Amino acid sequence: MADALNDQIRNFILENYLFTNDTKALGLDDSLLGRGIVDSTGMLEIIFFIEEQLGVKVKDEEMIPDNLDSVNKIAAFVSSKRRAA
Amino acid sequence: MCGIAGIYFNDARTPEAARLERMVGAIPHRGPDGTGYHIEPGVGLGHARLSIIDLGGGAQPIHNGDETTWITYNGEVFNYIELRAELIARGHKFRTQSDTEVIVHAYDEYGDDFVDHLNGQFAFALWDRKLRRLLLVRDRAGILPLYYAQIPGGIVFASEVKALLASGYVQAALDPDGFDELMTFWAPVAPRTVFAGVSIVPPGEMLVLDESGMRRKRYWHWEFPRVADLRRDPAEKLEAELHQILGDATQIRLRADVPVGAYLSGGLDSSTLVALLKQRVPQTLQTFSIGFDDAGLDESAHQQAMVRHLDTVHNHVQCSLADIAKAFPRTILHSESPILRTAPAPMQLLSGLVRRNGVKVVLTGEGADEVLGGYDIFKESKVRQFWAQQPQSKWRPGLLKRLYPYLDLTSEQSAAYLKEFFGIGLNNPSDPCFSHLPRWMTTAQCKLFWSDEFRARTSGDPAARLRESLPAELAGWHPFNRSEYLEAKTLLPSYLLSSQGDRMLMANSVEGRFPFLDHRLIEFATRLHPRYKMRVLREKWLLKQAMRKALPESILNRHKQPYRAPDAAAFLGPSMPEYVKELTSEAMITRYGYFDPVKVSRLITKLGRSKVPAARDNMAFIGVLSTQIWHATFVSGQTVG
Numbered sequence: 001m002a003d004a005l006n007d008q009i010r011n012f013i014l015e016n017y018l019f020t021n022d023t024k025a026l027g028l029d030d031s032l033l034g035r036g037i038v039d040s041t042g043m044l045e046i047i048f049f050i051e052e053q054l055g056v057k058v059k060d061e062e063m064i065p066d067n068l069d070s071v072n073k074i075a076a077f078v079s080s081k082r083r084a085a
Numbered sequence: 086m087c088g089i090a091g092i093y094f095n096d097a098r099t100p101e102a103a104r105l106e107r108m109v110g111a112i113p114h115r116g117p118d119g120t121g122y123h124i125e126p127g128v129g130l131g132h133a134r135l136s137i138i139d140l141g142g143g144a145q146p147i148h149n150g151d152e153t154t155w156i157t158y159n160g161e162v163f164n165y166i167e168l169r170a171e172l173i174a175r176g177h178k179f180r181t182q183s184d185t186e187v188i189v190h191a192y193d194e195y196g197d198d199f200v201d202h203l204n205g206q207f208a209f210a211l212w213d214r215k216l217r218r219l220l221l222v223r224d225r226a227g228i229l230p231l232y233y234a235q236i237p238g239g240i241v242f243a244s245e246v247k248a249l250l251a252s253g254y255v256q257a258a259l260d261p262d263g264f265d266e267l268m269t270f271w272a273p274v275a276p277r278t279v280f281a282g283v284s285i286v287p288p289g290e291m292l293v294l295d296e297s298g299m300r301r302k303r304y305w306h307w308e309f310p311r312v313a314d315l316r317r318d319p320a321e322k323l324e325a326e327l328h329q330i331l332g333d334a335t336q337i338r339l340r341a342d343v344p345v346g347a348y349l350s351g352g353l354d355s356s357t358l359v360a361l362l363k364q365r366v367p368q369t370l371q372t373f374s375i376g377f378d379d380a381g382l383d384e385s386a387h388q389q390a391m392v393r394h395l396d397t398v399h400n401h402v403q404c405s406l407a408d409i410a411k412a413f414p415r416t417i418l419h420s421e422s423p424i425l426r427t428a429p430a431p432m433q434l435l436s437g438l439v440r441r442n443g444v445k446v447v448l449t450g451e452g453a454d455e456v457l458g459g460y461d462i463f464k465e466s467k468v469r470q471f472w473a474q475q476p477q478s479k480w481r482p483g484l485l486k487r488l489y490p491y492l493d494l495t496s497e498q499s500a501a502y503l504k505e506f507f508g509i510g511l512n513n514p515s516d517p518c519f520s521h522l523p524r525w526m527t528t529a530q531c532k533l534f535w536s537d538e539f540r541a542r543t544s545g546d547p548a549a550r551l552r553e554s555l556p557a558e559l560a561g562w563h564p565f566n567r568s569e570y571l572e573a574k575t576l577l578p579s580y581l582l583s584s585q586g587d588r589m590l591m592a593n594s595v596e597g598r599f600p601f602l603d604h605r606l607i608e609f610a611t612r613l614h615p616r617y618k619m620r621v622l623r624e625k626w627l628l629k630q631a632m633r634k635a636l637p638e639s640i641l642n643r644h645k646q647p648y649r650a651p652d653a654a655a656f657l658g659p660s661m662p663e664y665v666k667e668l669t670s671e672a673m674i675t676r677y678g679y680f681d682p683v684k685v686s687r688l689i690t691k692l693g694r695s696k697v698p699a700a701r702d703n704m705a706f707i708g709v710l711s712t713q714i715w716h717a718t719f720v721s722g723q724t725v726g
Contacts, residue, residue, distance in 0.1 A: 016691055018533065019684035033506055036526050042699045 005054075005078060010071045012049050017042065028071045043068065050074065056081045087145070088115030088133035088591075089157040089231075090243035091210050092252070093219045095296050098238065100129030104252055108243055109133050111251035114419075115159070115244055115591050121145050123155055128212050128219060130157040135594055137161065137341050137446060143183035149193055150178060153214045158185045159244050160207030160229050161598070163337040168202055200291065200304050204337070204604065208286070210242060218295040225305045226452065226602040227275070227288030227578025229587060234283045240294065245588075246280050246421045250719065255282060257719040259679070259712075261542040262550075264423070268531045268708060269547040271425055272579030274554070276301075279422050279715070288578045305604065306556075307573045307611060309566040315614040323617055324631040326609060331631075334603035335361045338448055345598075346371040346444040348435065349399070350648065351387030353625060353632075353640060354450025354459070358600060360635040362448065363395045371444055372397040375435045377404055382649050387640065394637050402438045404431045409655040410662050414714050414726030419592040420584035421719070423712040425531065425704045428650045432589040440593040451586060452601035455572050456610045458565070458618025459625045459645065464488050466520030466568045467619065469507055473514035482507065487622060517555050518548055520568030521575075531705045534688065536681045551575070565615035652703040653692050656710065664726045668713035677716045680709055 010026055017037045018025050032038040038046060046068060047058050056078050067077040090108035092100035102124055109120050109131040116133025123130045123146040132145040138161070146157045162168065165184035168191060173179070177190040191199040192211055200222055208231035211220045221242055223231045233242040236254040249255045260281040263273040273279055275287035286292050289305035335358060339345055347362055349355045349372040362370055372392065376385040385401070392399040409430045416430040439447055454460045465488055472481040485507055510522040525548060559567055590597045620626040629641050656665045667673060669689060674682040692698050692706055717723045
């Protein structure tokens with residue numbers, strides 16, 4: 001389940017920010033901001049994706065790099081929110 | 086302004102007249118009022134004339150009394166009246182009233198230092214028959230272009246690359262490193278261009294050619310004092326000086342034998358100029374502006390406020406998305422470069438409006454942001470410097486939100502994001518490129534769309550190359566001055582004054598004049614302590630102080646709005662123009678080879694469904710489309726659109 005979620009998130013980022021299907025282009029722990037993959041406005045698109053595609057609401061105080069700055073961080077954040085729901 | 090072209094051989098061969106005529110014939114828009122040629126062993130000089138001063142007597146090329154010094158010249162020397170009087174007092178005899186002839190005599194009088202006496206915007210070739218030596222000279226700020234390419238035993242040179250291509254000596258091909266610089270800094274750094282084998286004379290330099298070879302010689306540059314030597318005089322004294330210099334810079338730019346108008350964007354800079362002009366032009370002043378259907382980009386309300394305040398005869402062109410899409414291929418034909426924003430296209434429509442109203446010369450406020458401290462990047466850098474002193478501070482980076490109010494984020498998390506994004510280079514605030522790293526990193530995202538084959542053709546890091554070329558004394562300059570220098574070295578001459586400036590003006594045979602780029606004003610401003618330019622985060626502080634009696638509060642206190650035009654939205658959707666469909670098709674992307682067709686296709690799909698396209702996606706799309714048009718136009722020789 002966790003792997004499927006990781007894949008879904010990674011595919012979204014590959015498709016929308018790196019414009020490729022090549023999974024080697026993005027490591028699961030790569031920093032999205034640090035590598036320049038997503039800028040501060042682009043992060044809003046990721047939040048839309050999490051809310052609309054993954055069904056998890058993101059509160060203002062949760063919009064921090066610790067939750068959103070890599071595939072693994074997003075997956076862990078989404079999983080924990082789903083568990084808490 | 087005009088167009089120039091020429092051929093030089095170091096072995097005294099005589100250039101072919103037909104070849105020179107083809108070169109001049111490639112740039113008729115720069116000089117629709119006549120052509121002229123001078124050919125002798127070793128050199129051929131060609132000229133296409135847009136007559137502004139001495140309409141009857143200023144035909145070129147022009148020579149001195151004994152025909153040993155010849156010039157073909159594009160530009161204006163605004164202090165020619167004073168210089169002419171000075172030279173007459175020293176015994177020189179003039180045959181015309183033109184500013185061109187003044188340059189020839191200034192050279193005869195002062196030798197290579199003659200250029201220090203010229204106040205203006207110029208690009209010219211000067212042939213000294215006695216020394217058998219050619220000088221290619223470009224103005225200090227880089228307002229006018231001057232390209233050259235080496236050929237066997239000599240060079241060809243011209244105002245635009247299309248004239249070099251017409252010579253038959255130069256084949257159009259993309260320079261991979263020039264393109265890499267464009268996709269980092271928005272334009273290549275002079276002398277590099279996007280054309281392989283084609284260079285541009287850097288601003289403030291001359292190229293000297295004779296039998297011993299070719300060498301670059303710098304006569305002027307943006308030079309800042311060491312921090313301890315910056316001026317800290319009372320503000321009132323500096324305000325008065327600024328007023329005097331800017332007033333005179335504007336006054337001498339009214340010298341013309343044709344009507345002079347002004348661009349009016351509704352911002353501080355153009356409003357300042359129009360206010361100064363209004364005090365100096367007895368007849369009704371014509372002003373020109375552009376508006377957009379997109380309310381977020383439109384400045385019409387501010388333009389109207391100034392028109393009412395100063396009672397000018399105002400002309401306005403409203404620019405739709407379809408207008409931009411239609412004008413874009415011609416924009417690339419004239420800019421001769423891929424671009425990352427559509428912003429030059431409306432500027433081309435604006436110069437068309439000027440020309441249709443019978444005006445040949447316009448004053449513009451370009452340069453004020455560089456000279457007097459107006460850009461957000463200066464503020465951004467200032468905050469980042471402040472933050473770098475206490476990198477752990479939570480509220481210091483929060484100041485960035487004042488610059489980018491659209492970062493509509495809560496305080497806790499925004500600090501974290503700002504830190505990630507703007508924190509680049511924070512560990513090394515003394516890096517000469519510190520101020521520009523976030524912008525360059527964002528722009529460089531366009532390279533994601535390169536094909537692997539093209540990427541392999543580039544060499545090295547553009548920022549590292551630029552860093553190596555910076556003057557050693559820059560380390561002793563104030564950080565604010567370092568960022569000003571980078572703007573003056575990169576974006577100003579190679580993009581703003583070129584793709585968005587001269588080339589869009591000349592597309593419709595209109596001459597632009599830039600009072601804020603008068604070198605006396607630049608030299609005044611470079612010596613000021615930055616606190617007079619930016620007080621905390623209030624931009625162009627001294628200019629606002631100096632103009633507070635002449636401008637309405639609404640203009641003085643207006644939040645600065647950068648000039649922007651609609652980007653990808655102009656081309657996408659059901660009404661996508663045929664040329665866009667064709668040039669961004671998988672087949673054409675593959676054929677030209679610069680980009681990865683799959684990535685480009687995905688980008689277009691993403692943009693098509695985005696409600697608010699991300700800035701970097703917009704930039705990448707315009708970069709791809711303009712590069713494809715550039716290739717079709719110059720490499721394949723097609724007419725696009």
